[in-house]
Amino acid sequence: MPPMQALENNRLFYFGDMEELYWNNMGLEMDKSRMTRDPWKATSLVDIISQSLEQTVQPGGLISSADKRTDAEQKTQHLAQLVEDATATHTFNEDSIWSMAETAEQHLGAGESIIFIDWVRYYDTLFILAFNGTSGALRKDVIEYDYHKLQEWVTQNLGVSSLQEGRTTRKRLMKSSKLNELRPILEPLSGFVKENDMLVLCPSGILHAIPLQAIPFGPKGKPLIASNPVVFCASLSLLENCISKVSSSDTSRPFTAAAFTRLGPEDPIEEERMRAAAEKAMKYIGDEICVTSGREVTRQAFLQRSMDVNLLHYHGHAYLEASERKDRALVLEPVSSDDGLFTVMDIFELQLDSAVVVLLACASGEEDIAPNDDPLGLLSALMYAGASSAIATLWPTQTSDARDFCERVYKHAFEGMESGSKFLAKSVQKTVVEMWEEWDGDEPYHWAQFQLRKYSVVSMFFLSQY
Known part of the structure; x- marks a missing residue:
């Protein structure tokens, strides 16, 4: 899968043989920045290092014969290939x-x-x-x-x-x-x-x-x-990778949304509360948005109803115990041979139209972070699927906290909004501050977990409707 492989290549580039070279270049670039006063703009320093390493690790004339290569020459050629694969992705445009x-x-x-x-x-x-x-x-x-x-x-x-x-x-x-x-x-x-x-x-x-x-x-x-x-924003080079997607999206068609809530059969009362909270939240967007809940949240329903939406809402479980990050997943309803796990690999295949994604699930914002601060997980996969923004949780959450956040943030973002745009970051701010005040400024477990992650220049500051 090209997007997944591009991420893996970029992360592999900073492990093993390249790590010491990475740190050496980091020091050189920091010294140069001190002298020239050029700013580092949100990890564009990493892009600078990638470009400089690409120039310094090329094998050139080191390999005199394909049949008589030393181990060092073979390693150099291997590193050069890693650099080529890693830096083939977008670099940040100032x-x-x-x-x-x-x-x-x-x-x-x-x-x-x-x-x-x-x-x-x-x-x-x-x-x-x-x-x-x-x-x-x-x-x-x-x-x-x-x-x-x-x-x-x-x-x-x-x-x-x-x-x-x-x-x-x-x-x-x-x-x-x-x-x-x-x-x-x-x-x-x-x-x-x-x-x-x-x-x-x-x-x-x-x-x-x-x-x-x-x-x-x-x-x-x-x-x-x-x-x-x-x-x-984990990296503005990742942001750059999405700007072209957003710029080319169709903004003339009506705003669409899909909402899913599923807890499982172990607690039907709380699952009903989650559905009711989502339905109340969706009313601020429009009366015709249907919430898919409980046993109806199957893989087929999730794929069909999330296709090309502008807003995707999911409140349920996240499966993070997988040994490989590509197998981490949202937990949907299992049917026949399907175990109900909608993995990172599956998310890459979604088709979202510069969508805002709200993931109210345990540690949904927790990603595997490589040494160069490159993330890979549920949110990275959503980015490549077309998401422009994501609201996620930093640690395992209580469903009551997620319900409280859900009702408040949609009210602040959409209530009374018939057209135009809304400052999404301020909607999240108002919601978190209200929860902080209700907890008397303590117990940050309940209110400090919610974060707004941005990938798109268009929705970096506001959420457009119609």
């Missing part, structure tokens, strides 16, 4: 930054900006770069918190010891005071980020497992999302 900034300015208030925030890991040190896409202002700094300490925090407080391990027994983050320890991650942004600025966060390494939007920020010590709408 013009996209300005394109996104211009789009955001149409929906931001006076004096508000869009700010791209990128963390870069270099061995045990984290660097942060904040780039104001509206004014062009730039800030770089060192995070005063060693990377290995962050890893320890994640293991102790979230139960995550590796970003490649699949599901483990997760710990519940029940005390907001634990998040205070992570304030150094955001401290360099003080005085640079204003209230209501739009923040595009691009994490690095173990930061992918941390609810960055829930870390206290500012003099009042409230969560970052209380003052700023926040979206996550």
Whole structure:
């Protein structure tokens, strides 16, 4: 499968023989950035490294004879092929930054900006770069918190010891005071980020497992999302890969949606509550949207009813115990020889029309993160299937929390909206802040899990209807 193979090639490129070369190039590019003051714009540094490695690892005249190659020459040729396969995908076009900034300015208030925030890991040190896409202002700094300490925090407080391990027994983050320890991650942004600025966060390494939007920020010590709408983007090179899809999509046809809820026969009462919550949420979009629930959520129904939709809603179980990431899945209703697992490989085959995807399932936003911060999982597969945005959960969720989020976010995004567009990031912000306030600012397990992930310039800031 070409999309899956492209992702695998890109990730393979940074393992094994290439890892030390990757770190050496990382250091060189960081030194060059210090001297030239060129900004790293949300992991475009990774693209720069890919291009430089492509030029330095070519075998050239090293192989004098096809029949008399040394082991070193064979390895060099192999690495060159990996580079060619890995860098054959889209690399980030800087013009996209300005394109996104211009789009955001149409929906931001006076004096508000869009700010791209990128963390870069270099061995045990984290660097942060904040780039104001509206004014062009730039800030770089060192995070005063060693990377290995962050890893320890994640293991102790979230139960995550590796970003490649699949599901483990997760710990519940029940005390907001634990998040205070992570304030150094955001401290360099003080005085640079204003209230209501739009923040595009691009994490690095173990930061992918941390609810960055829930870390206290500012003099009042409230969560970052209380003052700023926040979206996550794993890589702007991935974003670039979707822009052409969105730009070429048909925006003239009516807005369509499909909703699915399934818990299983073990709890019919809660499954009925999930269906009722989804039906109430869909009413904000239109009266004719049917919710497929319970035993009706089969593979055939999921494929047929999600075809070419603009919004795909799923509330149910996610299967993450699979040893290989391609086998992780959404859990549908099993029928005959079908086990009901709709895997990552199956998701690649969906046909979505620049859709917003809402995945209210356990750890639906948890992806396998390669050393170069390239993700692979349910969300990456949805991106290649045509999704422009995804709302997902960072850890295993309670169905009651998911129902609460569901009803609120659709109300904020769609209520009273007959045409035009809606700032989706602010709808998510309002929802999370309301839940945070109802939990009295504590027990972040219930409200800090919901994240908005963006892949498309068109829906980076707003959700269009009709």
